[in-house]
Amino acid sequence: MSHQLSAGSIKLLQTASPDDVTVFESQHTLQFLSIKRVGNTPNPTGATPPDRYRIIMSDGVHYMQAMLATQLNSLVQDNIIGKNTIALIDKLTCNYVQEKRLIIVLGLRVLQHSAEKIGDPQNLESSDTAEGAAGNQGSATSASTPTPIAKPVSVGTSSGMRQQAPPPKGRHGNIYPIEGLSPYQNNWTIKARVMQKSDIKTWSNARGEGKLFNVTLMDDSGEIRATGFNLAVDELYPKLEEGKVYYISKARVNLAKKKFSNVNNDYELSFERNTEVEECHEITNVPTIKYNFVPLNALEELNKDAICDVIGVVKEASPLSEITSTKQNRQIPKRDLTLVDKSGFSVRMTLWGKQAEQYNAAEPSPVIAFKGVKVGDFGGRSLSMYSSSTMHINPDIDECFALRGWYDSAGSDQTFKAHSIASGASSTFGFNRAEIRSFDEVKQTGFGMPDKPETFSARGTIMHIKSDNISYPACPTPSCNKKVIEMNGSWRCEKCDKSFPAPEHRYIMSMAVADYSGQAWLQGFNEVGIAVFGMTANELLETKDRNLSRTHIMRTLVFGMASRASNH
DNA sequence: CCCCCCCC
Numbered sequence: 001m002s003h004q005l006s007a008g009s010i011k012l013l014q015t016a017s018p019d020d021v022t023v024f025e026s027q028h029t030l031q032f033l034s035i036k037r038v039g040n041t042p043n044p045t046g047a048t049p050p051d052r053y054r055i056i057m058s059d060g061v062h063y064m065q066a067m068l069a070t071q072l073n074s075l076v077q078d079n080i081i082g083k084n085t086i087a088l089i090d091k092l093t094c095n096y097v098q099e100k101r102l103i104i105v106l107g108l109r110v111l112q113h114s115a116e117k118i119g120d121p122q123n124l125e126s127s128d129t130a131e132g133a134a135g136n137q138g139s140a141t142s143a144s145t146p147t148p149i150a151k152p153v154s155v156g157t158s159s160g161m162r163q164q165a166p167p168p169k170g171r172h173g174n175i176y177p178i179e180g181l182s183p184y185q186n187n188w189t190i191k192a193r194v195m196q197k198s199d200i201k202t203w204s205n206a207r208g209e210g211k212l213f214n215v216t217l218m219d220d221s222g223e224i225r226a227t228g229f230n231l232a233v234d235e236l237y238p239k240l241e242e243g244k245v246y247y248i249s250k251a252r253v254n255l256a257k258k259k260f261s262n263v264n265n266d267y268e269l270s271f272e273r274n275t276e277v278e279e280c281h282e283i284t285n286v287p288t289i290k291y292n293f294v295p296l297n298a299l300e301e302l303n304k305d306a307i308c309d310v311i312g313v314v315k316e317a318s319p320l321s322e323i324t325s326t327k328q329n330r331q332i333p334k335r336d337l338t339l340v341d342k343s344g345f346s347v348r349m350t351l352w353g354k355q356a357e358q359y360n361a362a363e364p365s366p367v368i369a370f371k372g373v374k375v376g377d378f379g380g381r382s383l384s385m386y387s388s389s390t391m392h393i394n395p396d397i398d399e400c401f402a403l404r405g406w407y408d409s410a411g412s413d414q415t416f417k418a419h420s421i422a423s424g425a426s427s428t429f430g431f432n433r434a435e436i437r438s439f440d441e442v443k444q445t446g447f448g449m450p451d452k453p454e455t456f457s458a459r460g461t462i463m464h465i466k467s468d469n470i471s472y473p474a475c476p477t478p479s480c481n482k483k484v485i486e487m488n489g490s491w492r493c494e495k496c497d498k499s500f501p502a503p504e505h506r507y508i509m510s511m512a513v514a515d516y517s518g519q520a521w522l523q524g525f526n527e528v529g530i531a532v533f534g535m536t537a538n539e540l541l542e543t544k545d546r547n548l549s550r551t552h553i554m555r556t557l558v559f560g561m562a563s564r565a566s567n568h
Numbered sequence: 569c570c571c572c573c574c575c576c
Contacts, residue, residue: 201570201572203569203570203571203572205569205570207569208569209569210569210570211570212569212570214570227569227570229569229570230569257570257571259571260570260571261571270569321575322575323574323575323576324574324575325572325573325574325575326574326575327572327574328572328573328574330574332572332573332574332575334574334575350574350575352573352574353573374573378575378576379576384573384574385573386573387572387573388573389573
């Protein structure tokens with residue numbers, strides 16, 4: 001296997017304008033000549049910050065230095081990439097740190113883990129930056145002008161000559177990428193959008209009391225959570241608005257406690273007394289909120305406690321109510337919305353605190369986009385907002401317009417399926433328990449993956465129950481259910497290593513069930529038997545002992561019954 | 569320095 005490296009890519013990466021997506025979000029086949037761990041010393045708290053990896057990447061003609069985004073560290077640690085690995089790199093970001101271009105690799109796919117070094121690549125950086133660092137500056141550079149990292153070069157593409165983009169300058173100094181922040185840098189400014197702002201929270205515990213708020217900040221390199229305490233709340237809570245872009249500097253960088261946040265960064269910011277925050281009014285390429293919407297019918301494919309984005313029309317909004325949190329011993333305002341979408345499903349979404357109070361229930365059926373909400377299993381599937389979730393009413397996005405049009409023209413007259421308690425198991429075939437399938441349909445689809453159960457619901461009539469072996473004597477220990485054997489007048493369970501005076505009989509029955517499309521043999525266990533016969537297996541056996549004909553009982557009980565059974 | 573994300 002041999003791969004052609006993208007000759008010319010290194011020059012492009014060194015010279016393109018930092019926001020040129022045709023370079024930084026397109027594909028480059030490069031070889032990693034070396035991968036080195038850097039700058040990882042324990043911080044004053046004794047905690048060890050995450051590793052950072054510096055890589056040398058080559059296009060066969062030139063090589064350059066870059067950093068690996070920390071979220072890709074596992075690729076190194078798990079030896080998925082190593083020396084001379086050839087990879088297709090499809091997302092990078094370009095930033096400036098102390099006027100030096102810093103390239104961060106954000107996305108890649110390994111093409112070949114181990115390879116021979118290709119070509120005899122030359123260092124593109126050394127001619128300028130190494131000299132600069134050595135104080136041997138060429139005539140073109142001076143202390144007051146940005147050091148060119150590479151001379152503009154023709155790279156032999158249709159784009160021709162590219163101008164070296166100057167590092168962002170001005171009164172905000174060096175704009176750092178969020179991904180590049182660490183406790184060891186101290187003169188940085190980030191330019192970031194507030195993606196989410198929490199309520200002001202107060203606490204009181206053994207260590208004291210106070211108030212705080214959080215924001216999630218994002219730029220094109222990554223995201224980070226920031227927290228302001230007490231005085232910083234007074235100063236910055238009113239200033240920072242969701243959706244706006246700010247220059248932020250002189251905040252403290254701490255190691256994040258990952259288990260308390262799903263923000264993808266190993267660090268967190270703490271707003272301090274001298275932290276500077278200034279709104280950025282220019283038009284920028286700082287990213288806006290990105291959604292990955294899950295249609296409401298697909299919620300059952302997500303696990304309980306999963307975090308997801310949804311968009312839906314508010315079909316109903318409950319009045320504001322309150323719950324008493326037993327855990328925290330306080331009242332918490334809440335409001336339930338019923339969301340619907342084109343999938344024909346409805347789901348309950350719970351808002352808490354300020355979100356619940358401030359929701360304007362007077363507005364008829366708005367479309368709301370939610371980011372980062374929690375999947376619950378109440379009533380099959382439910383949704384609930386975290387303090388880190390966001391909701392946007394009638395957002396200016398295509399999905400919102402589409403839902404609005406659908407609801408106003410058709411959706412508002414439709415009835416919606418609720419998720420049901422029984423639903424939840426995912427199915428390769430997209431069967432879900434809320435929908436009734438015919439036996440023929442199930443048989444046509446087949447039985448899928450070996451060892452993977454398929455779940456479906458059917459409605460049919462029980463045509464026959466095998467009467468020769470309808471129940472077995474089981475161990476009475478709760479949830480043991482193992483078959484017991486009669487020995488010397490008592491019943492012995494081998495699993496529990498115990499004997500009992502009497503067994504608990506449990507149903508194990510085979511039924512022929514038919515619907516309009518065909519017939520199937522279904523095996524039902526105890527719960528099914530109780531549902532079908534309306535009595536326990538013990539009771540059924542007693543009836544039999546009282547000398548009634550079993551066939552007679554069955555005929556009586558089964559006749560006229562609309563039976564349901566589920567099958568795996 | 570919080571770190572709870574709740575109830576039915």
